[in-house]
Amino acid sequence: MAHMKDKHGRPVVVVTGMGVVTSLGQGKDENWSKLTAGQSGIHTITRFPIEGLRTTIAGTVDFVPFDNAPDLTTKMAALAGEEAVAEARIGDAGTFPGPLFLGMPPVELEWPQRQDLARASGKSADITYTDILRGAAAKDFSAMQTRFLFGSVGDALADRFGTKGAPISISTACATGATAIQLAVEAIRRGETEAALVIGADGSANQESLVRFSLLSALSTRNGDPTAAARPFSKDRDGFVMAEGAGALVLESWEHATARGATILGVVEGCGEMADSFHRTRSSPDGAPIIGCIRNALDDAGVTPADVQYVNAHGTSTPENDKMEYVGLAAVFGDHLAGIAVSSNKSMIGHTLSAAGAIEAVFTLMTIRSGVIPPTINHTEADPAIRMDLVPNVARKAKVTRAISNSFGFGGQNVCLVLAAEPA
Amino acid sequence: MAIAPEREAWITGIGLVSALGEGLDAHWDALNGDRETWLKLDSTTHAPYHVHPAVALDLAKQIPDRGDRRQMEGWQRLGTYAAGLALENAGVKGQDDLLKSMHMIVAAGGGERDYAVDGQILSGLEASNEPGKFLNERLMNDLRPTLFLAQLSNLLAGNISIVHGVVGSSRTFMGEEMAGVDAVRVALGRCHAAQGDIFLVGGAYSAERPDTILHFELGHMNWTGPWVPVWERPKDGGGTILGSVGAFLVIEAREHAEKRGAKPIARLARVSSDRTRRKDGDAEHSMAVQWNEISPGLIPGATVVVSGATGVSGAMAIERDILDQRRVPTRATGSVIGHSVEATFPANVALAAMMVARGEAVPPIGGSKDEARMTRKVKQAVVTSVGHWRGEGMALVEAI
Numbered sequence: 001m002a003h004m005k006d007k008h009g010r011p012v013v014v015v016t017g018m019g020v021v022t023s024l025g026q027g028k029d030e031n032w033s034k035l036t037a038g039q040s041g042i043h044t045i046t047r048f049p050i051e052g053l054r055t056t057i058a059g060t061v062d063f064v065p066f067d068n069a070p071d072l073t074t075k076m077a078a079l080a081g082e083e084a085v086a087e088a089r090i091g092d093a094g095t096f097p098g099p100l101f102l103g104m105p106p107v108e109l110e111w112p113q114r115q116d117l118a119r120a121s122g123k124s125a126d127i128t129y130t131d132i133l134r135g136a137a138a139k140d141f142s143a144m145q146t147r148f149l150f151g152s153v154g155d156a157l158a159d160r161f162g163t164k165g166a167p168i169s170i171s172t173a174c175a176t177g178a179t180a181i182q183l184a185v186e187a188i189r190r191g192e193t194e195a196a197l198v199i200g201a202d203g204s205a206n207q208e209s210l211v212r213f214s215l216l217s218a219l220s221t222r223n224g225d226p227t228a229a230a231r232p233f234s235k236d237r238d239g240f241v242m243a244e245g246a247g248a249l250v251l252e253s254w255e256h257a258t259a260r261g262a263t264i265l266g267v268v269e270g271c272g273e274m275a276d277s278f279h280r281t282r283s284s285p286d287g288a289p290i291i292g293c294i295r296n297a298l299d300d301a302g303v304t305p306a307d308v309q310y311v312n313a314h315g316t317s318t319p320e321n322d323k324m325e326y327v328g329l330a331a332v333f334g335d336h337l338a339g340i341a342v343s344s345n346k347s348m349i350g351h352t353l354s355a356a357g358a359i360e361a362v363f364t365l366m367t368i369r370s371g372v373i374p375p376t377i378n379h380t381e382a383d384p385a386i387r388m389d390l391v392p393n394v395a396r397k398a399k400v401t402r403a404i405s406n407s408f409g410f411g412g413q414n415v416c417l418v419l420a421a422e423p424a
Numbered sequence: 425m426a427i428a429p430e431r432e433a434w435i436t437g438i439g440l441v442s443a444l445g446e447g448l449d450a451h452w453d454a455l456n457g458d459r460e461t462w463l464k465l466d467s468t469t470h471a472p473y474h475v476h477p478a479v480a481l482d483l484a485k486q487i488p489d490r491g492d493r494r495q496m497e498g499w500q501r502l503g504t505y506a507a508g509l510a511l512e513n514a515g516v517k518g519q520d521d522l523l524k525s526m527h528m529i530v531a532a533g534g535g536e537r538d539y540a541v542d543g544q545i546l547s548g549l550e551a552s553n554e555p556g557k558f559l560n561e562r563l564m565n566d567l568r569p570t571l572f573l574a575q576l577s578n579l580l581a582g583n584i585s586i587v588h589g590v591v592g593s594s595r596t597f598m599g600e601e602m603a604g605v606d607a608v609r610v611a612l613g614r615c616h617a618a619q620g621d622i623f624l625v626g627g628a629y630s631a632e633r634p635d636t637i638l639h640f641e642l643g644h645m646n647w648t649g650p651w652v653p654v655w656e657r658p659k660d661g662g663g664t665i666l667g668s669v670g671a672f673l674v675i676e677a678r679e680h681a682e683k684r685g686a687k688p689i690a691r692l693a694r695v696s697s698d699r700t701r702r703k704d705g706d707a708e709h710s711m712a713v714q715w716n717e718i719s720p721g722l723i724p725g726a727t728v729v730v731s732g733a734t735g736v737s738g739a740m741a742i743e744r745d746i747l748d749q750r751r752v753p754t755r756a757t758g759s760v761i762g763h764s765v766e767a768t769f770p771a772n773v774a775l776a777a778m779m780v781a782r783g784e785a786v787p788p789i790g791g792s793k794d795e796a797r798m799t800r801k802v803k804q805a806v807v808t809s810v811g812h813w814r815g816e817g818m819a820l821v822e823a824i
Contacts, residue, residue, distance in 0.1 A: 048556060049556030049560060050560070051554075051557040051560060052560035052564060053564065054564070106533075106534045106576060106598065107534065108575070109638075111545075111559060114542065114546055115550075118546045118550070124547070124550040124551070125550070125551070126547055127546040127547045127550075128543045129543065129634035129635070129638070130634075131543075132546075132638060133473075133637065133638055136641040136642050137644065140644070141642040141643070142643045144642050145640075145645075148639070149599075149600055149813060150577075150598040150600060150603070151599035151814050155814055165699065166605070166697040166699040166817070167599075168597060168599075168606055169599045169603070170595060170596065170598070171532075172581075172594065172596060173576065173578050176578075183595070187613070189617075189619070190616075190619060192613060207563060208563055211564055211567060212567065212569075212572040212575075214564070215567060216569055216572065273593045273594070274591060274592075275585045275592075275593065275594035276591070277589050277590075277591050278586070280495060280582055280586065289591065409578065410576075411576060411578045411579050412582050412586070412591075412594070413578060413595075
């Protein structure tokens with residue numbers, strides 16, 4: 001089975017099942033038809049009161065009933081995971097022959113829980129943590145404790161899918177979903193497992209998370225026309241739009257997938273990363289970590305810039321990210337960049353944070369499989385400093401056999417994936 | 425599938441900070457001393473809860489930039505400091521070329537709260553007729569923008585990249601005790617398989633925070649009685665005393681270490697992990713399976729167990745099930761450094777390396793009557809982890 005090894009002699013890793021949930025809807029079909037129609041899922045927030053907020057729009061997933069952020073994260077992860085596992089037709093019911101790699105947001109108590117605890121203390125004024133602790137001691141809050149453990153999301157999903165061993169829960173900020181894929185690829189390459197379930201999910205768009213990003217001036221304040229707010233690479237972009245969702249992929253060694261007769265949806269040819277040591281919220285002005293991370297991915301895949309036809313951009317719509325991403329792409333691809341299509345799914349689904357890397361990997365593979373590139377919508381005013389083919393506003397038919405998907409994290413964690421069609 | 429022969433992995437650097445001090449020598453001395461040296465309990469600041477606070481640090485030694493220090497909260501400073509110690513210990517600090525190819529895996533929980541703001545908001549919410557609007561206004565006006573950077577789990581790794589220049593890769597695992605086990609396990613797996621030559625792996629936990637104590641109090645899992653070693657707590661209901669710990673390891677392929685003339689502290693031979701539902705003896709079974717994978721290679725009479733026992737009854741019972749049968753001398757470090765959740769396992773691998781490197785076990789920890797004396801030469805240490813809620817893991821650390 002020598003042909004099932006890559007250029008570095010490692011097992012080729014393929015994708016045999018995919019699932020997705022975004023503000024556009026549930027499932028690949030609904031998402032793909034809306035995405036290729038240039039439809040936006042961004043809307044005015046109805047989940048919580050918006051009075052007094054600077055940003056009042058988001059790409060929340062409002063069709064999944066939930067109790068709190070870890071609950072919504074778990075439920076969307078389960079929906080995406082089920083779609084992926086069903087498509088892959090892998091494992092017996094309730095079992096999956098490999099581990100779970102889960103990209104997810106950090107977990108923390110929320111205001112309703114804090115209020116419950118404060119009330120249990122019997123105090124209603126001048127409340128301190130001493131009171132909250134007294135409240136916690138007064139009643140049984142063990143269910144709350146379990147729910148707000150970081151490990152509880154992965155635990156519930158490991159139970160649901162019957163994955164093997166300890167689930168790995170990952171956070172590398174906006175690169176989280178891509179890091180989860182990378183960890184699974186590495187585990188398959190080193191022979192630790194033949195298959196892995198990867199899910200990136202994020203259901204954390206609550207009041208406090210929104211305010212935190214808002215206070216860092218990272219969010220778009222284009223509240224008047226929500227669907228026009230996310231405008232990656234446009235001259236008038238003003239920040240990202242917070243969003244929710246989940247993406248899931250079943251990864252297998254090519255050999256394992258072929259032996260069981262699975263349909264191959266695509267190949268994860270390479271993963272590259274490079275962390276940034278410049279600043280907590282800003283990337284190096286020279287773009288070195290972004291350049292290094294893309295180059296590492298191409299090297300890992302054993303391909304050159306000339307072999308890539310499409311870039312699924314990180315493209316958050318913040319002034320700085322989009323500029324730096326262009327600088328990075330221009331440095332890596334040079335003259336080839338003119339012939340490469342670049343689009344940002346975030347123009348329609350917003351920034352799904354911990355889920356973005358997984359969701360966008362799914363959409364990239366669908367782009368390769370379908371021969372349709374989803375557009376970068378809201379592209380009305382080009383940024384003269386950014387000269388790329390952004391597939392503006394309207395989807396395009398194009399043959400794509402190899403693409404990269406970028407994820408650049410807040411806190412300096414950058415990941416790039418090289419995704420390709422199954423070799424003939 | 426053919427698997428390439430495993431490369432040997434060495435621990436070539438350790439950075440450890442806890443209530444007992446800074447560095448392995450300070451820990452060795454404290455654990456070999458008397459009660460005054462190993463029991464540094466703070467029972468007043470968070471009364472009725474005890475904590476094992478981290479020793480006071482001269483932060484500027486590892487985090488020279490004041491701006492950097494200001495942008496971190498306690499757990500990040502502790503972790504960034506310990507990471508710096510580990511890099512220094514491995515002789516790679518400031519060596520940019522090495523740090524550029526160094527891979528990092530951090531086990532982390534969440535960051536801190538602004539306690540005063542939380543209290544004011546909770547009081548206000550009770551009195552407000554429009555609580556949603558009130559909450560928005562208070563959050564927009566009262567939250568420190570930079571506090572977010574201390575709350576994100578991945579920002580300990582981010583700070584280590586910024587302060588120490590470790591940028592080869594950066595991943596943060598979450599999930600309490602198991603995050604620490606899997607961080608070390610994945611780093612070792614990658615090192616064995618040549619998916620990187622040199623790794624920085626570890627975690628940090630601050631116990632000196634009401635919100636971390638709160639988390640355990642939700643399950644009534646804090647020990648509030650007079651201090652006793654962890655093994656003595658289950659008979660009185662059990663409970664944990666949290667401890668502030670920063671623990672980082674440099675794990676390196678032997679050939680890579682030899683090439684640059686680095687000395688090993690110990691060999692990290694094996695790490696395993698699992699998750700069970702903790703029903704019908706499945707956790708006990710998993711621990712037995714993991715033990716049996718290690719035990720054929722154990723030298724009779726030369727092994728010590730370094731246990732991550734938390735003091736929480738259910739988890740302790742699972743661990744006793746295996747340890748009571750194997751009757752290997754055990755040292756539960758949590759009795760005196762406290763339970764440090766994500767940092768527990770990396771800290772115990774560090775202390776295990778310390779014991780095999782010296783060929784000697786420390787005396788029963790905290791004077792525990794449940795821990796057997798060990799007079800023979802120690803060549804191997806098994807590190808155990810049974811999470812307070814989930815996760816079972818083990819490591820084998822060997823003398824070189």
